[in-house]
Amino acid sequence: MHHAHEADYADHKHPQVGVFSALALAGHSFMDGMGIGLGFQVSPATGLLVAIAVISHDFTDGMNTVTLMLNHKNTVRRSLKFLLLDALMPVIGAVSTLFFTVSPHFLIWYLGFFAGFLLYIGVSDILPEAHSKHSSFKLIGLTVLGTALIFVITRLV
Ligand SMILES: [Zn+2]
Structure with a gap:
Protein backbone atom coordinates (compact mmCIF):
# COMPACT_ATOMS: atom_id res chain seq x y z
CA MET A 1 0.00 0.00 0.00
CA HIS A 2 1.31 3.41 -1.01
CA HIS A 3 5.00 2.56 -0.92
CA ALA A 4 6.23 4.27 -4.11
CA HIS A 5 8.62 7.20 -3.60
CA GLU A 6 7.89 7.24 0.11
CA ALA A 7 11.44 8.37 0.87
CA ASP A 8 11.20 11.32 -1.58
CA TYR A 9 8.72 13.07 0.69
CA ALA A 10 10.45 12.54 3.98
CA ASP A 11 9.01 13.80 7.24
CA HIS A 12 5.42 14.26 6.12
CA LYS A 13 2.71 13.93 8.72
CA HIS A 14 -0.73 12.63 7.72
CA PRO A 15 -2.09 10.59 10.64
CA GLN A 16 -5.54 10.37 8.95
CA VAL A 17 -3.98 8.50 5.99
CA GLY A 18 -2.81 5.88 8.48
CA VAL A 19 -6.28 5.74 10.03
CA PHE A 20 -8.04 5.29 6.66
CA SER A 21 -5.51 2.62 5.62
CA ALA A 22 -5.98 0.81 8.93
CA LEU A 23 -9.79 1.02 8.50
CA ALA A 24 -9.41 -0.47 5.00
CA LEU A 25 -7.40 -3.32 6.51
CA ALA A 26 -10.07 -3.76 9.21
CA GLY A 27 -12.72 -4.05 6.46
CA HIS A 28 -10.49 -6.56 4.69
CA SER A 29 -10.15 -8.53 7.95
CA PHE A 30 -13.95 -8.57 8.29
CA MET A 31 -14.10 -10.18 4.82
CA ASP A 32 -11.39 -12.63 5.94
CA GLY A 33 -13.66 -13.68 8.80
CA MET A 34 -16.65 -13.99 6.46
CA GLY A 35 -14.48 -16.30 4.33
CA ILE A 36 -13.97 -18.57 7.35
CA GLY A 37 -17.69 -18.60 8.21
CA LEU A 38 -18.74 -19.25 4.62
CA ASN A 71 4.49 5.42 9.54
CA HIS A 72 1.86 8.13 9.36
CA LYS A 73 2.87 9.47 12.77
CA ASN A 74 0.01 8.11 14.83
CA THR A 75 0.71 7.40 18.50
CA VAL A 76 1.55 3.90 19.75
CA ARG A 77 -1.60 3.94 21.90
CA ARG A 78 -3.82 4.78 18.91
CA SER A 79 -2.01 2.18 16.75
CA LEU A 80 -2.71 -0.50 19.37
CA LYS A 81 -6.43 0.42 19.33
CA PHE A 82 -6.50 -0.17 15.58
CA LEU A 83 -4.54 -3.42 16.06
CA LEU A 84 -7.27 -4.55 18.47
CA LEU A 85 -9.94 -3.55 15.93
CA ASP A 86 -8.10 -5.48 13.21
CA ALA A 87 -7.84 -8.52 15.51
CA LEU A 88 -11.58 -8.44 16.32
CA MET A 89 -12.83 -7.99 12.74
CA PRO A 90 -12.20 -11.58 11.53
CA VAL A 91 -14.14 -12.88 14.56
CA ILE A 92 -17.02 -10.47 13.88
CA GLY A 93 -16.93 -11.39 10.18
CA ALA A 94 -17.05 -15.12 10.97
CA VAL A 95 -19.88 -14.66 13.52
CA SER A 96 -21.86 -12.56 11.00
CA THR A 97 -22.19 -15.63 8.75
CA LEU A 98 -24.23 -17.36 11.48
CA PHE A 99 -27.09 -14.98 10.60
CA PHE A 100 -27.39 -15.71 6.89
CA THR A 101 -26.83 -18.49 4.41
CA VAL A 102 -25.90 -18.19 0.78
CA SER A 103 -26.52 -20.55 -2.09
CA PRO A 104 -23.88 -23.21 -2.91
CA HIS A 105 -23.60 -21.62 -6.37
CA PHE A 106 -22.61 -18.26 -4.85
CA LEU A 107 -20.22 -19.96 -2.37
CA ILE A 108 -18.31 -21.60 -5.23
CA TRP A 109 -17.82 -18.21 -6.88
CA TYR A 110 -17.03 -16.36 -3.65
CA LEU A 111 -14.51 -18.88 -2.26
CA GLY A 112 -12.88 -19.31 -5.68
CA PHE A 113 -12.46 -15.54 -6.02
CA PHE A 114 -11.30 -15.26 -2.40
CA ALA A 115 -8.65 -17.99 -2.77
CA GLY A 116 -7.46 -16.67 -6.13
CA PHE A 117 -7.26 -13.10 -4.85
CA LEU A 118 -5.22 -14.13 -1.78
CA LEU A 119 -2.85 -16.17 -3.94
CA TYR A 120 -2.51 -13.23 -6.33
CA ILE A 121 -1.69 -10.81 -3.49
CA GLY A 122 0.83 -13.38 -2.22
CA VAL A 123 2.78 -13.59 -5.46
CA SER A 124 2.27 -10.06 -6.78
CA ASP A 125 2.99 -8.05 -3.64
CA ILE A 126 4.15 -10.06 -0.63
CA LEU A 127 6.99 -12.05 -2.26
CA PRO A 128 10.15 -9.90 -2.37
CA GLU A 129 10.77 -11.09 -5.95
CA ALA A 130 7.54 -9.34 -7.01
CA HIS A 131 9.24 -5.99 -6.36
CA SER A 132 12.37 -6.64 -8.42
CA LYS A 133 12.75 -4.23 -11.33
CA HIS A 134 12.61 -6.82 -14.11
CA SER A 135 9.72 -8.95 -12.94
CA SER A 136 6.60 -6.82 -13.58
CA PHE A 137 6.15 -7.86 -17.25
CA LYS A 138 6.96 -11.47 -16.37
CA LEU A 139 4.49 -11.29 -13.45
CA ILE A 140 1.63 -10.03 -15.62
CA GLY A 141 2.39 -12.67 -18.27
CA LEU A 142 2.46 -15.44 -15.66
CA THR A 143 -0.76 -14.13 -14.08
CA VAL A 144 -2.55 -14.33 -17.45
CA LEU A 145 -1.06 -17.80 -18.08
CA GLY A 146 -2.14 -18.97 -14.60
CA THR A 147 -5.69 -17.69 -15.16
CA ALA A 148 -5.84 -19.46 -18.54
CA LEU A 149 -4.47 -22.68 -16.99
CA ILE A 150 -7.08 -22.68 -14.19
CA PHE A 151 -9.82 -21.96 -16.77
CA VAL A 152 -8.68 -24.93 -18.90
CA ILE A 153 -8.45 -27.21 -15.82
CA THR A 154 -11.98 -26.30 -14.69
CA ARG A 155 -13.31 -27.08 -18.21
CA LEU A 156 -11.61 -30.52 -18.23
CA VAL A 157 -12.77 -31.71 -14.79
ZN1 LIG B 1 -6.30 -10.51 5.62
Whole structure:
Protein backbone atom coordinates (compact mmCIF):
# COMPACT_ATOMS: atom_id res chain seq x y z
CA MET A 1 0.00 0.00 0.00
CA HIS A 2 1.31 3.41 -1.01
CA HIS A 3 5.00 2.56 -0.92
CA ALA A 4 6.23 4.27 -4.11
CA HIS A 5 8.62 7.20 -3.60
CA GLU A 6 7.89 7.24 0.11
CA ALA A 7 11.44 8.37 0.87
CA ASP A 8 11.20 11.32 -1.58
CA TYR A 9 8.72 13.07 0.69
CA ALA A 10 10.45 12.54 3.98
CA ASP A 11 9.01 13.80 7.24
CA HIS A 12 5.42 14.26 6.12
CA LYS A 13 2.71 13.93 8.72
CA HIS A 14 -0.73 12.63 7.72
CA PRO A 15 -2.09 10.59 10.64
CA GLN A 16 -5.54 10.37 8.95
CA VAL A 17 -3.98 8.50 5.99
CA GLY A 18 -2.81 5.88 8.48
CA VAL A 19 -6.28 5.74 10.03
CA PHE A 20 -8.04 5.29 6.66
CA SER A 21 -5.51 2.62 5.62
CA ALA A 22 -5.98 0.81 8.93
CA LEU A 23 -9.79 1.02 8.50
CA ALA A 24 -9.41 -0.47 5.00
CA LEU A 25 -7.40 -3.32 6.51
CA ALA A 26 -10.07 -3.76 9.21
CA GLY A 27 -12.72 -4.05 6.46
CA HIS A 28 -10.49 -6.56 4.69
CA SER A 29 -10.15 -8.53 7.95
CA PHE A 30 -13.95 -8.57 8.29
CA MET A 31 -14.10 -10.18 4.82
CA ASP A 32 -11.39 -12.63 5.94
CA GLY A 33 -13.66 -13.68 8.80
CA MET A 34 -16.65 -13.99 6.46
CA GLY A 35 -14.48 -16.30 4.33
CA ILE A 36 -13.97 -18.57 7.35
CA GLY A 37 -17.69 -18.60 8.21
CA LEU A 38 -18.74 -19.25 4.62
CA GLY A 39 -16.11 -22.01 4.40
CA PHE A 40 -17.80 -23.73 7.35
CA GLN A 41 -21.15 -23.42 5.53
CA VAL A 42 -19.64 -25.56 2.76
CA SER A 43 -18.14 -28.19 5.12
CA PRO A 44 -16.08 -28.39 8.33
CA ALA A 45 -13.00 -29.36 6.28
CA THR A 46 -13.36 -26.33 3.97
CA GLY A 47 -13.94 -24.03 6.94
CA LEU A 48 -10.85 -25.37 8.69
CA LEU A 49 -8.70 -24.94 5.57
CA VAL A 50 -9.89 -21.36 5.05
CA ALA A 51 -9.40 -20.65 8.78
CA ILE A 52 -5.79 -21.88 8.70
CA ALA A 53 -5.04 -19.76 5.62
CA VAL A 54 -6.75 -16.65 7.00
CA ILE A 55 -5.41 -16.89 10.57
CA SER A 56 -1.82 -17.43 9.41
CA HIS A 57 -1.87 -14.39 7.10
CA ASP A 58 -3.81 -12.24 9.59
CA PHE A 59 -0.65 -11.85 11.65
CA THR A 60 0.75 -9.77 8.78
CA ASP A 61 -2.54 -7.85 8.52
CA GLY A 62 -1.95 -6.84 12.14
CA MET A 63 1.68 -5.91 11.49
CA ASN A 64 0.59 -3.90 8.43
CA THR A 65 -2.02 -2.07 10.52
CA VAL A 66 0.55 -1.00 13.12
CA THR A 67 3.17 -0.16 10.47
CA LEU A 68 0.72 2.04 8.54
CA MET A 69 -0.40 3.81 11.71
CA LEU A 70 3.13 4.45 12.99
CA ASN A 71 4.49 5.42 9.54
CA HIS A 72 1.86 8.13 9.36
CA LYS A 73 2.87 9.47 12.77
CA ASN A 74 0.01 8.11 14.83
CA THR A 75 0.71 7.40 18.50
CA VAL A 76 1.55 3.90 19.75
CA ARG A 77 -1.60 3.94 21.90
CA ARG A 78 -3.82 4.78 18.91
CA SER A 79 -2.01 2.18 16.75
CA LEU A 80 -2.71 -0.50 19.37
CA LYS A 81 -6.43 0.42 19.33
CA PHE A 82 -6.50 -0.17 15.58
CA LEU A 83 -4.54 -3.42 16.06
CA LEU A 84 -7.27 -4.55 18.47
CA LEU A 85 -9.94 -3.55 15.93
CA ASP A 86 -8.10 -5.48 13.21
CA ALA A 87 -7.84 -8.52 15.51
CA LEU A 88 -11.58 -8.44 16.32
CA MET A 89 -12.83 -7.99 12.74
CA PRO A 90 -12.20 -11.58 11.53
CA VAL A 91 -14.14 -12.88 14.56
CA ILE A 92 -17.02 -10.47 13.88
CA GLY A 93 -16.93 -11.39 10.18
CA ALA A 94 -17.05 -15.12 10.97
CA VAL A 95 -19.88 -14.66 13.52
CA SER A 96 -21.86 -12.56 11.00
CA THR A 97 -22.19 -15.63 8.75
CA LEU A 98 -24.23 -17.36 11.48
CA PHE A 99 -27.09 -14.98 10.60
CA PHE A 100 -27.39 -15.71 6.89
CA THR A 101 -26.83 -18.49 4.41
CA VAL A 102 -25.90 -18.19 0.78
CA SER A 103 -26.52 -20.55 -2.09
CA PRO A 104 -23.88 -23.21 -2.91
CA HIS A 105 -23.60 -21.62 -6.37
CA PHE A 106 -22.61 -18.26 -4.85
CA LEU A 107 -20.22 -19.96 -2.37
CA ILE A 108 -18.31 -21.60 -5.23
CA TRP A 109 -17.82 -18.21 -6.88
CA TYR A 110 -17.03 -16.36 -3.65
CA LEU A 111 -14.51 -18.88 -2.26
CA GLY A 112 -12.88 -19.31 -5.68
CA PHE A 113 -12.46 -15.54 -6.02
CA PHE A 114 -11.30 -15.26 -2.40
CA ALA A 115 -8.65 -17.99 -2.77
CA GLY A 116 -7.46 -16.67 -6.13
CA PHE A 117 -7.26 -13.10 -4.85
CA LEU A 118 -5.22 -14.13 -1.78
CA LEU A 119 -2.85 -16.17 -3.94
CA TYR A 120 -2.51 -13.23 -6.33
CA ILE A 121 -1.69 -10.81 -3.49
CA GLY A 122 0.83 -13.38 -2.22
CA VAL A 123 2.78 -13.59 -5.46
CA SER A 124 2.27 -10.06 -6.78
CA ASP A 125 2.99 -8.05 -3.64
CA ILE A 126 4.15 -10.06 -0.63
CA LEU A 127 6.99 -12.05 -2.26
CA PRO A 128 10.15 -9.90 -2.37
CA GLU A 129 10.77 -11.09 -5.95
CA ALA A 130 7.54 -9.34 -7.01
CA HIS A 131 9.24 -5.99 -6.36
CA SER A 132 12.37 -6.64 -8.42
CA LYS A 133 12.75 -4.23 -11.33
CA HIS A 134 12.61 -6.82 -14.11
CA SER A 135 9.72 -8.95 -12.94
CA SER A 136 6.60 -6.82 -13.58
CA PHE A 137 6.15 -7.86 -17.25
CA LYS A 138 6.96 -11.47 -16.37
CA LEU A 139 4.49 -11.29 -13.45
CA ILE A 140 1.63 -10.03 -15.62
CA GLY A 141 2.39 -12.67 -18.27
CA LEU A 142 2.46 -15.44 -15.66
CA THR A 143 -0.76 -14.13 -14.08
CA VAL A 144 -2.55 -14.33 -17.45
CA LEU A 145 -1.06 -17.80 -18.08
CA GLY A 146 -2.14 -18.97 -14.60
CA THR A 147 -5.69 -17.69 -15.16
CA ALA A 148 -5.84 -19.46 -18.54
CA LEU A 149 -4.47 -22.68 -16.99
CA ILE A 150 -7.08 -22.68 -14.19
CA PHE A 151 -9.82 -21.96 -16.77
CA VAL A 152 -8.68 -24.93 -18.90
CA ILE A 153 -8.45 -27.21 -15.82
CA THR A 154 -11.98 -26.30 -14.69
CA ARG A 155 -13.31 -27.08 -18.21
CA LEU A 156 -11.61 -30.52 -18.23
CA VAL A 157 -12.77 -31.71 -14.79
ZN1 LIG B 1 -6.30 -10.51 5.62
